[in-house]
Structure formats: structure tokens, C-alpha cells
Amino acid sequence: MSTLISQSDCLNYFENPNPDDFGESVESFLHYLQKATAIFLSGQDSSKRRAVCTLLHGNEPSGTEAVFNYLKSKQKPRFDTLFIIGSVQAACVKPFFSQRMEVGKRDLNRCFRPPYDDSQGQIAKAILDLLKQVKPECLIDIHNTSGSGPSFGVAIAEDANHIAITSLFTNDLIVTDLRLGALMEQSEQNMITVTVECGGAQDKSSQIIAHEGLHRYLSAERVMAGVDDQYPINVFHNPIRLETKNHGEVAYAKAPCAAAVITLPEQAYKFNYGMLTKDEFIGYLNEDGFAQLTAIDHLGNERLDEFFEKREGKLFSRHPIKVFMMTTNPFIAKTDCLFYFIGNS
Numbered sequence: 173m174s175t176l177i178s179q180s181d182c183l184n185y186f187e188n189p190n191p192d193d194f195g196e197s198v199e200s201f202l203h204y205l206q207k208a209t210a211i212f213l214s215g216q217d218s219s220k221r222r223a224v225c226t227l228l229h230g231n232e233p234s235g236t237e238a239v240f241n242y243l244k245s246k247q248k249p250r251f252d253t254l255f256i257i258g259s260v261q262a263a264c265v266k267p268f269f270s271q272r273m274e275v276g277k278r279d280l281n282r283c284f285r286p287p288y289d290d291s292q293g294q295i296a297k298a299i300l301d302l303l304k305q306v307k308p309e310c311l312i313d314i315h316n317t318s319g320s321g322p323s324f325g326v327a328i329a330e331d332a333n334h335i336a337i338t339s340l341f342t343n344d345l346i347v348t349d350l351r352l353g354a355l356m357e358q359s360e361q362n363m364i365t366v367t368v369e370c371g372g373a374q375d376k377s378s379q380i381i382a383h384e385g386l387h388r389y390l391s392a393e394r395v396m397a398g399v400d401d402q403y404p405i406n407v408f409h410n411p412i413r414l415e416t417k418n419h420g421e422v423a424y425a426k427a428p429c430a431a432a433v434i435t436l437p438e439q440a441y442k443f444n445y446g447m448l449t450k451d452e453f454i455g456y457l458n459e460d461g462f463a464q465l466t467a468i469d470h471l472g473n474e475r476l477d478e479f480f481e482k483r484e485g486k487l488f489s490r491h492p493i494k495v496f497m498m499t500t501n502p503f504i505a506k507t508d509c510l511f512y513f514i515g516n517s
């Protein structure tokens with residue numbers, strides 16, 4: 173195997189490492205790795221391979237904890253397995269697991285498409301080159317949501333195999349036509365890839381979902397769909413992102429914050445659970461706030477007025493919507509999006 177692997181300066185590579193070298197904590201493990209790392213583990217059977225990626229975002233620990241615990245347990249996976257641990261350096265900025273990416277660097281999970289000319293792009297390219305050599309039958313990419321919330325999978329294709337892999341972790345699958353340069357877009361290159369959002373980094377359930385799902389994924393004889401298999405998966409298509417225009421400020425507080433386009437409740441993550449009704453106010457808008465919001469769908473159409481309205485200075489949805497990935501981090505809210513939603517208008 174090792175003769176296949178091209179060395180890359182930006183990606184460590186270990187083959188069947190001794191887990192005793194990792195130390196006793198996930199922090200000592202990251203210190204040992206130092207930078208983006210691939211670990212190849214021989215399975216009980218080398219007739220095929222599976223791949224696991226995690227920590228593309230340095231503030232999302234559940235996947236790394238699950239991989240660390242798996243390696244420390246010294247189990248042999250059913251088949252040869254490639255583990256990829258992405259943003260080790262961002263995760264090691266103290267306090268541990270507090271930074272999505274290092275200051276001034278791009279979001280690594282937006283770098284899996286050309287150009288690959290900066291340091292993050294080169295890490296992404298090294299990961300893709302390695303995956304091309306290893307040729308796993310499938311790839312999972314484990315994340316945490318940026319606010320507390322339930323787990324779900326994300327994929328760019330809705331076929332039986334993507335659904336089957338999702339079912340090892342969770343019951344909800346979002347299928348998106350949006351292309352951002354995320355690792356899961358490798359499904360376009362015929363590498364079946366599912367992003368697993370385990371729930372918030374602080375949620376106890378996220379650790380359990382990552383740990384148990386990883387164990388199922390690595391021990392199963394078969395993870396792809398069987399001919400007559402049925403999976404209890406709810407599929408949601410093309411969530412829309414609610415954003416502020418020009419990275420307008422977002423606040424989280426009890427009372428309206430004048431400097432912010434919109435002020436959401438401090439517990440806005442509660443919108444991630446169940447359906448959001450049209451009677452539940454989402455946040456306080458400042459005077460021009462509604463006009464400073466935008467909700468563009470994957471086809472490039474503005475859908476804000478169709479799904480939302482301003483009533484007495486507050487933002488409401490016009491119809492019941494399902495909210496995903498509501499953050500309570502003002503920086504993520506203004507630079508990425510407030511949340512994703514799906515609804516029938």
C-alpha cells in the first residue's frame with residue numbers, strides 16, 4: 173500500500189500507526205498529528221476500502237473524538253480504512269476546537285475544487301489525490317452543526333447508496349444542488365460521499381451519534397444499499413440560506429440591538445428542532461432590516477418575500493418551515509448564513 177502513496181508536504185500519512193503514540197486525550201492526539209493527516213488502517217479484509225474524513229472545520233470535534241476512540245480501541249475495521257483529519261492546526265489553536273479555520277485562511281470545506289493555489293487548496297488537493305489512489309467504495313465526512321441541533325446527512329445525490337450510508341448515522345438527509353467546493357461534491361466523481369452533521373459541538377448526543385455511526389460504518393459487511401432494502405430516511409431538497417446582504421451584522425440578545433440588521437433570541441438554536449410556525453417570531457429587524465436580508469435559492473432566485481414577512485418590526489415566516497443549521501455565532505451568521513430552511517411556499 174505505502175508504495176502507492178505520494179508524499180505531500182501538506183498532508184501527513186501514517187500506515188497502521190501504534191495508537192499508544194497518540195497519548196490519552198484527543199488533544200494529545202492532535203498534538204501528535206500536528207497538521208492535516210491521513211491514517212491508513214488495514215482491515216480484516218483488504219478486498220475493498222472505506223474512507224472517513226473529519227475536522228475539515230477545526231471547531232467541530234465529534235468526528236475527531238470518534239476516530240480517536242476508534243483507533244485507541246485497536247479494533248480492526250471490516251475493510252481497509254482511510255481516515256483523514258483535516259484542520260488539525262486550526263483545532264489546536266487554544267482553546268482547543270474553538271476555531272473553524274486559522275485566521276486569514278479559507279474554509280477548507282470550500283476548497284475541494286480548483287483553483288488549489290493557496291495553502292488550504294493544496295491540503296484539499298492532497299486529500300483528493302490520496303482518495304483517488306486509495307479508491308474507497310465510499311466516503312463519509314463527519315461535522316458538527318454550528319448551533320445545537322439534531323443530526324442529519326447532506327449529499328448532492330439522492331440514490332439508494334447515499335440513503336443507505338446516511339441511515340448508519342441519522343434519519344434525515346438533505347439533498348442539495350448547490351456547489352460550494354465541499355468534499356461531498358466528490359459524489360460527482362463517482363465517489364459516494366455523505367456529509368454527516370452530528371448536531372452541535374456541545375451536544376452530548378453528537379458524540380454518541382458520531383461514535384456509534386462510525387462503529388457501524390467500519391464494522392458492517394455492507395454499507396451500500398441492497399436491492400430490496402428499505403431505509404427510514406426523510407429526504408429534504410435544496411434548503412435555502414437566509415443571509416444578511418453585504419455581511420450585515422447579526423445579534424443574539426433579548427432586546428433589539430440597533431447596530432444589527434436582525435436580533436435573534438440567544439436560544440435561536442431551538443428553531444433547529446421541529447417545524448417553525450408562522451406565528452413564532454424569528455427575530456427583531458432594525459428599520460431597514462427586512463430589505464437587508466436575502467434568501468437566494470440554488471437557481472439564483474430571490475425567495476425572501478415568498479417565505480418571510482415583517483410584522484411589527486419582527487421577522488416571521490409566512491408558512492411553516494423546517495430550519496437547519498441555525499447558528500448562534502454572530503460571526504458565522506454574518507459571513508456564512510443565519511440558517512438554512514425548507515418550506516412549501
Ligand SMILES: [Zn+2]
Pocket residue numbers: 228229232315316
Ligand atoms: Zn463543518
